Amino acid sequence: MALLLKAEDASETEEFESTPKIVKFVVVKKREGDHAQPAELTSFEEAMLPHLDAAHNLARWLLRNEQDAQDVVQEAYLRAFKSFAGFHGSNGRAWLLTIVRNTSYTLLKKNRAVDLTTTFDEEIHAAGYESVSPATILEHSENTERIREAMNELPAEFREILALRHQEGLSYKEIAEIAQIPPGTVMSRLARARAKLRECLVVRIGKEK
Amino acid sequence: MNCEEATKLMDGYLDGELDPITSQKIEQHLRECRKCEQAYEAHTALAHAISRGAPYHKAPAELRQRVQSSLRDAVGVRASRSAARENHASLTSRWARRRPVLPEISWNWLALAAAIILGALITAVFLPRMRAPNADQFLATQLIASHVRSLMADHLTDVPSSDQHTVKPWLDAKLDFAAPVADLSNQGFPLIGGRLDYLDNRPVAALVYGRRKHFINLFVWPAASDEAKAPKTITREGYQLLHWADLDFNYWAVSDVNANDLQLFKQQFETRTPHH
Numbered sequence: 001m002a003l004l005l006k007a008e009d010a011s012e013t014e015e016f017e018s019t020p021k022i023v024k025f026v027v028v029k030k031r032e033g034d035h036a037q038p039a040e041l042t043s044f045e046e047a048m049l050p051h052l053d054a055a056h057n058l059a060r061w062l063l064r065n066e067q068d069a070q071d072v073v074q075e076a077y078l079r080a081f082k083s084f085a086g087f088h089g090s091n092g093r094a095w096l097l098t099i100v101r102n103t104s105y106t107l108l109k110k111n112r113a114v115d116l117t118t119t120f121d122e123e124i125h126a127a128g129y130e131s132v133s134p135a136t137i138l139e140h141s142e143n144t145e146r147i148r149e150a151m152n153e154l155p156a157e158f159r160e161i162l163a164l165r166h167q168e169g170l171s172y173k174e175i176a177e178i179a180q181i182p183p184g185t186v187m188s189r190l191a192r193a194r195a196k197l198r199e200c201l202v203v204r205i206g207k208e209k
Numbered sequence: 210m211n212c213e214e215a216t217k218l219m220d221g222y223l224d225g226e227l228d229p230i231t232s233q234k235i236e237q238h239l240r241e242c243r244k245c246e247q248a249y250e251a252h253t254a255l256a257h258a259i260s261r262g263a264p265y266h267k268a269p270a271e272l273r274q275r276v277q278s279s280l281r282d283a284v285g286v287r288a289s290r291s292a293a294r295e296n297h298a299s300l301t302s303r304w305a306r307r308r309p310v311l312p313e314i315s316w317n318w319l320a321l322a323a324a325i326i327l328g329a330l331i332t333a334v335f336l337p338r339m340r341a342p343n344a345d346q347f348l349a350t351q352l353i354a355s356h357v358r359s360l361m362a363d364h365l366t367d368v369p370s371s372d373q374h375t376v377k378p379w380l381d382a383k384l385d386f387a388a389p390v391a392d393l394s395n396q397g398f399p400l401i402g403g404r405l406d407y408l409d410n411r412p413v414a415a416l417v418y419g420r421r422k423h424f425i426n427l428f429v430w431p432a433a434s435d436e437a438k439a440p441k442t443i444t445r446e447g448y449q450l451l452h453w454a455d456l457d458f459n460y461w462a463v464s465d466v467n468a469n470d471l472q473l474f475k476q477q478f479e480t481r482t483p484h485h
Contacts, residue, residue: 041284045277052276056268070272077276078283134254147262165224166259172226191220198255 044084048077051093054168055100061163062104064152068111076103094174101160101178108156137201150200158193165190210238215245223252285322348461349443349450351408356426356448356463359404359415365424366402366417376403380414388414388429388458389482396477398425408461418474425464425474432459440475442468451475 059069
């Protein structure tokens with residue numbers, strides 16, 4: 001811009017510029033802006049839009065509400081776009097999911113403090129827990145609705161880790177990055193999440209019998 | 210490996226995240242321990258149940274549209290150079306208006322943004338020019354006052370040195386910018402020293418040069434991008450003021466030497482400082 005100004009002003013006197021000159025300047029400046037931005041937007045969309053399903057799935061599990069999930073995904077994409085220039089890693093999906101997760105927690109903390117502060121009781125309550133055979137569990141997993149309900153009963157940190165592992169197939173390393181926990185914690189949290197989900201499932205199976 | 214260890218590592222084993230040696234130890238244990246083997250079967254069944262049974266929430270088509278149009282909005286508003294904070298509406302306000310942004314609405318916003326750009330630019334370009342003569346006169350008064358004061362109050366320099374490698378670091382340490390400094394002794398303008406001054410509402414660097422028995426104060430401060438860059442000369446009260454600018458800095462040379470000497474000084478200074 002400054003170079004441009006210099007050229008324009010080379011013959012400047014102390015008198016007013018004529019209006020046409022100003023108009024010309026405006027056109028030049030606008031064109032510059034129009035060209036610079038879409039290129040950045042195009043490369044952002046090429047890199048990040050393929051992960052839209054993953055972003056939505058994670059937000060949906062965390063927020064348990066479609067409208068909130070969509071709002072969070074939209075906000076997360078805007079945030080990601082803003083800091084895209086600073087992203088030089090190779091794992092775009094993990095990077096985006098980290099932002100989605102953080103954005104989700106911001107809303108959870110704001111609107112649903114109870115969801116995060118309730119200390120989750122990890123004791124096993126289901127009577128006859130041991131007696132439910134693996135085959136029964138598998139058989140009942142045909143019922144998608146039952147799994148969904150059971151998973152939605154879990155605290156947010158369990159819902160997210162199950163979705164990341166079982167639906168996105170992410171490695172422990174990637175999960176550690178997204179959930180911002182030490183890699184060593186991923187395995188133990190996943191174990192607790194699975195145990196708790198199993199319990200919720202067993203309780204449901206028991207009730208339906 | 211005992212049962213306790215095997216139970217602890219079972220999830221890692223199931224997920225294939227253990228190192229080969231530990232994996233082998235677990236396999237060995239599962240072959241030997243019926244109880245752990247059953248637990249592992251139950252684990253595998255559950256893992257399959259989750260992978261198969263948990264519904265995957267694919268993004269609906271309207272979300273893709275919504276994300277794309279909000280990105281375009283952000284780009285459009287950003288191009289107008291209004292504050293970035295404004296266009297990336299905060300979580301709260303975005304959640305307040307939850308409706309998807311429809312494409313035609315976004316075009317209206319673009320039109321509005323374009324109008325704002327136009328208005329802002331006309332203001333930015335026009336107004337400084339209308340005010341320019343007055344602003345220059347005011348600055349000239351300040352510059353001359355500063356020049357005269359530096360000679361009268363025996364406060365010509367804070368750092369008296371003819372060595373540019375002494376003056377420059379001293380100024381750099383005191384200011385939030387790194388002013389170019391050059392010794393022009395061989396060109397007939399010996400560097401006498403440097404000084405801090407305050408002009409145009411900001412701290413500036415003042416470089417002091419000699420010319421025969423006269424002094425030249427060269428005031429340097431970072432250039433604002435919208436400032437006129439054309440060289441200017443002003444003559445007032447017997448003082449010569451010469452202004453020029455490059456991409457990074459504004460320069461005002463003030464002296465009682467004649468206009469030609471000041472022009473020569475400018476040329477020599479520009480030749481011997483890194484060019485922008």
